[in-house]
Amino acid sequence: MVAKKVCRPLKRSKTGLETEFHVIDQKGKISNKAHEIISSLKNTHKNIDVTKEIGKNMIEFGCYPGVSAESPTLDLIDSIQKGLEISKKKGLMFYPFATYPGKFKPKFSDTGGYDIKTKIFGSDRIENACRATGFHHHYSLPKSVFDAKLKILKLMRKSKLERSMVASYNFEIAADPALTLFTQSSPFIEGEYLAKDSRTLIYRGGKKLKYMDGLYSRFQQIGGLPPYKQTVTDLLISLSKRWLRWKKEVNKANPAVDFDLLYPFKLDIGWHPVKINKHGTLEQRGMDINYLSIVVAVTLLLKYILKHIQREFIEVLPADFAIDEPFKLENNILYIPPHTYVRNHLQFWSAHKGYDKKEMHYYAKRLYHLGRLLTPKSHQKIIRPLYNMIDSKKSVSDDIINYAKRMNYLDENNKISNSDAARLALYYAGTFPKDLNDTKKLLEKTACL
Numbered sequence: 001m002v003a004k005k006v007c008r009p010l011k012r013s014k015t016g017l018e019t020e021f022h023v024i025d026q027k028g029k030i031s032n033k034a035h036e037i038i039s040s041l042k043n044t045h046k047n048i049d050v051t052k053e054i055g056k057n058m059i060e061f062g063c064y065p066g067v068s069a070e071s072p073t074l075d076l077i078d079s080i081q082k083g084l085e086i087s088k089k090k091g092l093m094f095y096p097f098a099t100y101p102g103k104f105k106p107k108f109s110d111t112g113g114y115d116i117k118t119k120i121f122g123s124d125r126i127e128n129a130c131r132a133t134g135f136h137h138h139y140s141l142p143k144s145v146f147d148a149k150l151k152i153l154k155l156m157r158k159s160k161l162e163r164s165m166v167a168s169y170n171f172e173i174a175a176d177p178a179l180t181l182f183t184q185s186s187p188f189i190e191g192e193y194l195a196k197d198s199r200t201l202i203y204r205g206g207k208k209l210k211y212m213d214g215l216y217s218r219f220q221q222i223g224g225l226p227p228y229k230q231t232v233t234d235l236l237i238s239l240s241k242r243w244l245r246w247k248k249e250v251n252k253a254n255p256a257v258d259f260d261l262l263y264p265f266k267l268d269i270g271w272h273p274v275k276i277n278k279h280g281t282l283e284q285r286g287m288d289i290n291y292l293s294i295v296v297a298v299t300l301l302l303k304y305i306l307k308h309i310q311r312e313f314i315e316v317l318p319a320d321f322a323i324d325e326p327f328k329l330e331n332n333i334l335y336i337p338p339h340t341y342v343r344n345h346l347q348f349w350s351a352h353k354g355y356d357k358k359e360m361h362y363y364a365k366r367l368y369h370l371g372r373l374l375t376p377k378s379h380q381k382i383i384r385p386l387y388n389m390i391d392s393k394k395s396v397s398d399d400i401i402n403y404a405k406r407m408n409y410l411d412e413n414n415k416i417s418n419s420d421a422a423r424l425a426l427y428y429a430g431t432f433p434k435d436l437n438d439t440k441k442l443l444e445k446t447a448c449l
Contacts (some may be wrong), residue, residue: 028422055130102421
């Protein structure tokens with residue numbers, strides 16, 4: 001009997017990362033000198049992937065994507081370390097978490113399109129973009145589903161690769177509340193406690209999160225956590241609707257603007273926590289920035305789950321029973337909860353309650369155990385920080401809150417003064433280089449196995 005040939009994606013999918021940081025001075029206050037660091041880095045290291053962000057207080061590091069997760073993450077760490085060396089000479093540091101705890105008035109970079117966004121979102125809400133730094137994870141789409149020249153999804157019909165792409169997309173939406181829980185690092189913003197994950201509130205916002213002052217609170221079609229899609233046709237239709245909505249808003253803000261010049265591709269539009277990127281990747285962009293040990297742990301977890309979904313053509317199906325048994329893998333099917341449960345309940349619990357909510361703790365635990373099952377033994381130590389969080393029921397946000405209480409930084413209303421916020425920022429900025437170095441050593445050791 002001849003064994004049945006199994007069609008597999010020949011493309012070796014790549015992983016990429018983007019990390020954003022706040023820049024602070026030696027007194028722990030926000031600094032607007034990110035451009036000085038970027039300029040010095042580019043002058044001394046020609047190939048380094050570092051860019052400015054919307055806020056002058058922000059710096060972004062990327063890396064060239066790689067098949068092996070160790071290669072891009074090591075490149076990223078090396079770039080960040082070079083950035084820290086130059087920053088130190090200038091009397092500056094990187095605050096490694098998503099929201100600066102004290103008050104500050106953002107100053108905007110001359111980055112294209114943000115004047116229009118200010119008119120669309122309003123001057124108060126657009127400042128949220130300068131107050132939140134994140135970690136974006138990229139993973140290649142399956143082969144043949146993306147037109148690299150036109151930068152658009154292909155409609156293939158009856159393609160297992162197409163189904164695999166939709167499965168990957170829906171999985172990342174289902175995983176979002178657990179991923180934001182793993183990475184949450186933003187309990188304080190503008191001198192007060194807002195939520196365990198303040199970044200999620202001030203960035204995506206909306207009725208489902210019970211927070212209407214977020215950047216995308218009135219534009220969930222553009223920046224909220226999307227519902228699942230059943231087919232590529234569904235994805236393409238939602239993409240067209242999103243493009244038309246944004247074009248309408250841009251033309252209303254500035255009728256003279258050349259919209260097609262500003263946004264030449266439809267995939268330029270959309271700042272969701274989960275999106276199809278114009279570079280042909282599935283981008284998970286809803287997470288807080290955090291210690292690199294946690295960033296790398298999440299990177300590995302996502303890599304091996306997505307790799308399994310795409311290489312084994314795993315069907316990812318919503319099911320009612322998956323509310324109680326999320327991420328159950330059985331007979332080549334990965335079961336996820338209905339998107340209404342994920343978007344209406346889990347993302348709210350993740351942002352507001354974190355591990356204190358038993359359903360959220362269980363959800364994160366289930367995702368971790370799926371990832372651990374699919375992660376090679378040689379990489380188990382890298383994802384260990386996620387286990388430690390689940391075991392202790394504490395995120396970095398919880399650690400920051402406990403530290404602030406221990407140091408008597410919080411008053412009876414959970415507010416923190418600017419001077420104490422600066423002390424807190426200095427303390428954690430000081431812990432960042434050691435975590436970078438320890439993570440680098442662990443990755444180098446793993447790469448040699």
